[in-house]
Amino acid sequence: MNNDGRYLRLSVLIFVGFGLILPISLGFWQTGRAAFGLFPALGQDTLSLAPWRELVTLPGFGTSLRLTLVTGIGATVLSLMLATGFCAAVHSRATPGAGARMLTPFLAIPHAALAVGLAFVLAPSGWIARGLAPFVGWDRPPDIASVNDTWGLALMAGLMIKEVPFLLLVILSALTQIPVAKQVTAGRALGYGRGIVWIKIIMPQVWPLIRLPVWVVLAYALSVVDVAMILGPSNPPTLAVAITRWFNAADPGQILPASAGAILQALIITLGIAAFVLGELLMRRVGRWWLRRGGRGLSTEPGLHLASLATVIMMGIGMLAMVSLLIWSLAWRWSFPLILPESWSLRPWTNSSSGWQRALSNTVFLAITTTVLSVALAITWLEGEDRARRGRAAWAEALIYLPLVIPQIGFLYGLNIAFLQIGISGGMSAVVWAQAIFVFPYVMIALSDPWRALDRQHVNSAAALGAGPFRRLLQVKLPILLRPILTAAAIGVAVSVAQYLPTLFIGAGRIATLTTEAVTLSSGSDRRVTGVYATLQIVLPFAGYLAAFLIPAFLHRNRRKLNGSTQA
């Protein structure tokens, strides 16, 4: 036990407890009360199961539930398979740095912006159909359900285009800790197919390192609202969207079953993660038997090619989606089946009434504030760990991941009521707070590994030269860690820009950001204005990543070991 920096750790604990755990618990408490019939404002003050009974009898409830499970679990499992297959196929040819650079655009783009672009690319009147039109002879869009399909396929595709790159990045960084090349060579020498070496040897070692991020992906896919609103089925929609609609229905009585649904959403995620844990246990038993059987699995090669092909196609469609947003924002008339607009205009950009300037400034303010807060807290936390000279307890790690695996819809409505009671709802500070709950974990996760990887020699030398702990942090650690800190900050900016539900619920709709406006506009008639917002939504995180790349490159231009390639 070490008492160094005890106050530092204590203050971090208080900050996290008060800033993170308290609002989540308060939110769930309020939502939970409503779910069991306690909502005095509507004259409901007896504990009952009526909201639950009402929930299951709401039209389309069963279908919504099924859709949520199929799209959420389906998108996660498929993303994992594709990412693994792609990794297996290209790992020997790609350096982690190159991989990360290639994936950055997909990580930076907010889900909602991608979904808006994708809706255009995939729609019956979209780019793909326009490309096919001359050959198939369509003079009007075909009547096929290629987005908002009742199966949720477009929704799954939209989720996968975002999640496959994320999982790829996570797997690539996990692989740096495993001697992959040697093991693959050994496996190949023993006659195993390339794919099977990955499944039987590499992935069992990778899995413990990527388990948590996979759960995050699962939780996200099961509870996403904005993407599901844009790409998913509408009658009925997925459960999370249905709950959002019930919360906002004309009949205020719907708030009670909606709250029950919100609690159910949390249960679904818990059960989903439990299923993954169970699957893991099962794989351990079955896997051992399977390994001992010694099948060489030479037939997996086509599977790898298929996975790579599917990944490349999806990345291609994702790129098209991003380009289509920019083109729409510059179009005037662009009717079917033209591949490019028939007339162009800058009006959506120059017309001040579209109001993007205000949304942009709100978004920038929120992104910077939440990121600075989160980075400061993360550095304080990590420095506290350093001074205690011990690793992170499991509960602390769980605390960091907590906001990422609970459904936002589960506690945001309740949190809004709690914020109203203390009188800060609808203000900028409340939104900063609500967003930081989700920004902080990502910043913390991104910064932890580089921080631990710091060469202690430098710190020790500084200490030997008489530098106190504060000077060691300020003059040694932070400058050396400038690049990873800025990268974590860029991730923070991207997460903040993408927040939809927290901004909408806690901001009482008054804090218009690029994302809230883009989602609202995506249900409007003007793709051109939506294009403006979605383009800006993409530009902002990109600017963050660019800054994270350029600033250290400039500041450390005469420090070879700090100016790039080493740590990302």
Next chain:
Amino acid sequence: MKHLLIAALALSFGTSALADSGADSLTDWQQTLDEARGQTVCWNAWGGDARTNAFIAWVSDQTDAQYGVKVEQVKLSDTAEAVTRVISEKAAGRDHDGSIDIIWINGPNFLAMKKQGLLHGPFVASLPNAQYLDLGPTSAASVDFTVPVEGMESPWRLAKFVFTYDSVRVSDVPRTMADFVGWAADHPGGFTHPAPSNFMGATFLKQALIELAPDASVLQNPVSDDAYEIATAPLWDWYDALRPNMWRGGETLPENESIQQQMLNDGEVDISMSLDPASTAAAIAQGLLPETARVFVPEGGSIGNVSFVAIPYNAAHSAGAEVVANFLIAPETQAHMQNIDVLGSFSVLDPSKLDASAQATFAALPASDALPTLESLGPTLLEPHASWMTRLTKDWARRYTK
């Protein structure tokens, strides 16, 4: 505009209905103006229409210049969001200083708020510009979906149900609601309507209900089980016949009329619908519909209603909200709004109460091929009592959401 000529004639009878409200109300209003100065009014309004958003921005500029009151629009994707927000605030005990100052509202949302006691007022009669309104007990501005307004909301624009089509692609539009079944059979996949959970989608069902119900007069009373069964039976038969030939077999519906208008523009469907007769002309001007888009209404007429603004009971800036409500019914504002280059929404004012210069302003407004005249829009059908709409959308969801 012909109704303005009629209005000019009517003016010769020279009524100045509310001019007798006296000096007291004027000093009261001066107090409201003083209190409102410097306030920023938070207007919660459906944000799906760029022209309306631009109009609200214009209102803000004007009220700021004239009264020192700014307007900030909170763009809702559904008005019910605002109702939920006021309820949350009540749940949290925030009975003052609420986040919403004024809401664009009508129908079931108004009924819900009025029932729950969530509205500020009555305030309409105390607005100086109320003198230009016809506030008779049965007038359009006094009844919202058959629910008496009782001064709790102030009108600002007229809505009337219309269909839009592209005259190049379609030459034979349905003449009645009943005709839609045969028309859809001839144009499979060419028709759809917004989901009835959306206001527009519900209005489409009501439009059909009024035409198809054996006795449409029962719709003016609050719904009862027996009346509902009898009145809606033909509607569901009609809908079951229509649905298989709708876009994607009726399995998927556009979320709202804006998306449907985009689908019409893309050529995915042949017909779109709107509660704003001017929306087609405006969309053409914005490049959002082809030049050949036109408007039609069923022969028997179509549903019309008035859009209102209401003030929540806990509004932080109720004085500013009243100033905005008053500004909205000023004759100059209404004329600006009726200009097709701005909004094109028909005025809610009683033409007989306008002076000659105001009438001249209305008469001088520009015209457009895609902008129907008031008489070509046919008779205005009364909105059913709000309880019908709630029942209808619930029943639709039960029948067609599997």
